[in-house]
Amino acid sequence: MVSSSRDNWEKLVNAVVKREEIWQLCHQNSFSTIASDTPRTSYSSGESLRIPSDLFKRILVPPPPQPPPQPPLTSLEARRNVSGTNTRKLIPAWLWRRKPKFYDVAQDDEDDQSGLRIYSQRELLVATDSFSDKNILVRGGRGKVYKGRLADGTLAEVERVPPQAAEIDMEMISIATHWNVIRARGSCITQKEKLLVYPYMDNGSVAFWLRERKDSLPPLDWLTRMKIALGAAKGLAYLHHICPREIIHCDVKASNILLDEYFEAVLANLSLGEYVDCCGDDIVTPVKGTIGHIAPEYLATGKCSVKSDVFGYGVFLLELITAKSAFDLARFAYDNDMLLLDWVNHIYKEREWKVIVDAELQGKFLDEEVEDLLQIALICTQDDPEGRPTMLEVVRRLDVAYRWAKGDIEWSKEDFKGDILEGQDAQNISLDKLHAATEGFSNKIISEDSFNVIYKGWLDGYPVAVKRYNSQSLEYCFERELEIGRICLPIPNLIHVIGFCRMPEVQLLVFPLMVNGSVDSWLTGRYESRPPLTWKQRKNIAIGTARGLAHLHDKCEKKIIHCDVKAANIMLDDKFEPVVADFKSAKIMDHNVTHITTSVTGTIGHIAPEYIASGKCSDKSDVFSYGSFLLELVTERRIIDLIHVADEKDMMYVDWVKKNYEERRWESMADDEGGDDEMEAVVKLLMKIAVLCTRYNPDRRPRMSDVVMMLKYFGCGWELL
Structure with missing residues (x-):
């Protein structure tokens, strides 16, 4: 009996280990999976690939020197290590269980923890006529999608997907809630399969209207194409910057953009998506996407970012303009002995719109509108990912272009350069x-x-x-x-x-x-997957912040004293431009008034000594706070931490900083993670200005306008003594 129990136990352990190995294999994507769509009524064809990351390492990356470095994190490891407990607060608990919860019976009007309706298998069988072939909308490697009519009479799309794909979809759709991103209505999980239920998209996919529509249907007119471009851009901007946990789509193409009854674009198929916080510079993920839409740096290195989606979106714009797939466009360019993007750039420069615009439009478009859309497509598909815009910038430009095309506004092309x-x-x-x-x-x-x-x-x-x-x-x-x-x-x-x-x-x-959050979040609250701020960025942040404060002090109708200048109150927009924010402690005074006496507000370590002692607040109080902010920028430490370090040496932190500068030990104070070629020059400059700004005597501190000049022109004659 004992022997039999032990044998059963060993069998159970072996079964669990085997299940874990299979689970790891599925989630590491260490195999190629074709997820192609065949031509169908509502969607378009294309080949979505999951390419193992080690394949590109073997072909493109030379073997590492000895001793070998730590291997890059896989997508799965990144999900575990980077996300941490904060992610678990965002994702319903059931998504983290390996063993699925089965719902084989109807549970009317019941939702799971993600807010999705739970359907019974019987209900979905009835809705789709037992998954009849006549109701198939999509046939693909991921699974089939069926048209169905639910018990309440509404139309829906029911997708039968592999278990691992369903887990990813359900995880992401429980987070993303935006009208330009697909939102599942519910799910059905059984021991044999997983089913996802989506709203029915009356007009199918963009690919269908571009390449597969029946002759009896009219082509998409130019204004509708611009509307679709804007809607898709808004959906991506939401995923990249607004979603509680930012998402990279990884497969932006016409067949993955659906159209509702009003021809509003809806991003679909998040199964290939990656979380932004799992895609740092040191993380290699399996290359996923569709040939022709995959960004070159992602294809070569396996390093994915939001700029990979921007590239895919640029190629999608070319699909919208030409009504051809990326593969067909590349083949046409090859026939002209050119690469695709070089050929598009040639068309753009020569203004040969009839060569590239969908012939079905029969010339019913304005040359300027085609030029604008092509320009955005070319900017989005630059080889250098840093040169590509963010999707927020694309939304701003397209919104103006679309409103201009509708005749809502009469703006010139110069308006594309501004924020609407x-x-x-x-x-x-x-x-x-x-x-x-x-x-x-x-x-x-x-x-x-x-x-x-x-x-x-x-x-x-x-x-x-x-x-x-x-x-x-x-x-x-x-x-x-x-x-x-x-x-x-x-x-x-x-x-x-x-x-x-x-x-x-x-x-x-x-x-x-401000999509990049506060400066503080990049200094003391940075995710490990995020690269540190470069010293060029830090200098630019210092200049922009000084410029904003100088305007408050000298150029507004009344003088404004911020009273709480610190890294947590300096925000960063999508281009990492600094923005001074949070004016709840600010003071307003006339320009002919030197100071006002008021209750002391601000943050310990950033409050000027004369303000603490007498309650006298002036623009020089902000200068002191700004000097403390520069120390945060250099050291990646909050001022309170620097105060503790100086206190251990029986010194005031301002004196300790000055001593380090005079003894030329500024590099020992600098952040050791942000080193680059500009580090020494920028650290020396910022430390010098910080010492000048934090002098005890406010009259000896520079004005913020002087600080701007010092930062731009390296010194301007100011000395410490």
Whole structure:
């Protein structure tokens, strides 16, 4: 009996180990899987590949020197190591279980933890006529998609997918909630298969309308194509920058962009997606996507980023313009002895629009509109990923182009260079609209403190930050920020208010979303998968911040003292341009007034000594705070930590910093992760200016306008003594 029990136990252990090995194999994608779509009624064909990362390492990457470095993280390891407990708070708990939960019986009106409806297998069998072949919309390597009519009479699409693909889909669709991104209605999990239920897309895919439509259907007109381009861009911008956990789609193409009854674009097929926080510079993932849409740097190195999606989107724009697949375009360019993008660039320069634009349009387009769309496509498909725009920039440009094409506005091409939110006065926005923009003030929290909570939102097609004050007693902070935010409109390097909601029970301010967060999040709160800020970026941040403060001090109608300049209050936009934010502690005074006496506000270590001692606040108080901010920028440490280090040496931190500078030990204080060719020169410059700005005597500190000149022209004659 004992022997038999032991044998059973060993069999059980072996079975579990085997299951774990299979699970690891599936999730590491160490095999090639073709997920191609065949021609069908509602969707288009294409080949989506999962290419093992070690294949490209063997072909393209020379063997490492001895001793070998640590192997790059796989996508699976990155998901485990990078995400941590914060991710588990965002993802429903059931998604982390290896063993699926089965629902074989109807559970009417019941939702799982992700908010998806749970369907019974019987219900979906009835809806699809037992998965009849006549209801097939898609045949592909991933599975089949069936058209079905649910019990409530609504049409739906039912997808039968492999277990691992379903897990990825369900994980991502439980996070992404945007009208330009597919949102599953529910699921059915049985011991034999997994089924996902999606809303029915009345107009199929973009690929169908470009290449597979029946002759009885009219082609997509040019304005509809621009509308589709804008909708797809908004969906990608949401995934990259607004989603609670940012997502890289990895397979942007016409067959993965669906159209609802109003021809609104909806991004679909997130099964190949990767999380942004699992795709750092040191992480290699299996190459996924469709030939012709995969960015060259991703294909060569296996390193995926949001700029990979930007490349795929650029190729998708070429599909929209030409109605041809990327493969057909590449073959046509090859016939002309040119590479695809070189051929497109030649067409653009020669303005030979009839050669490239879909002949079905029969010339019903404006040359300027084709030129604009081609220009965006070429910018998005640059070889250098750093030269490609973010999807937020693409949305801004396309929005103007689309509105111009509709005749809503009469703007010149120069308007494409600006942000369309600039120049607009703060709008009074209803609470209902902001409630919808933030999905009911859900858990998409950017930051929170005792004063306010800031939420991510999506308002009128644009990403925004919505600040909600925690108490009616903070109305004076609301009024001050609203006033200063209006003054700052539309000044570079200063946050501006684009909307507000003032009600007895709630006060809300709406700002443009700074998608790269605060400088502090890149210094002391940076994910390991994120590269450190380069020294060129740090210098640019220092210059931009100084420029914003100089404007507040010298160029506004009234002098504005920020009173809390620190890394947490300097935000970074999608191009890493710094923006001074959070004016709840700010003071306003006339230009002929040197200082005001007021209650002391600010952050320990950033408050000027004369302000603490006497309550006298002036523009030189901000200069001191700015000097402390520069030390944060150089050391990647908060000022309170520097104070503790200096205290151990029985010195005031300002004196300790000055001593380190005078003894030419500035590099010993610098962040050791951000080293590059410009490090020594930038550290020396920033340390010198920090010492000048944190002098005890405010009269001996430079003005912020002087600081801008010093940063731009390396010194301008200022000396320490």
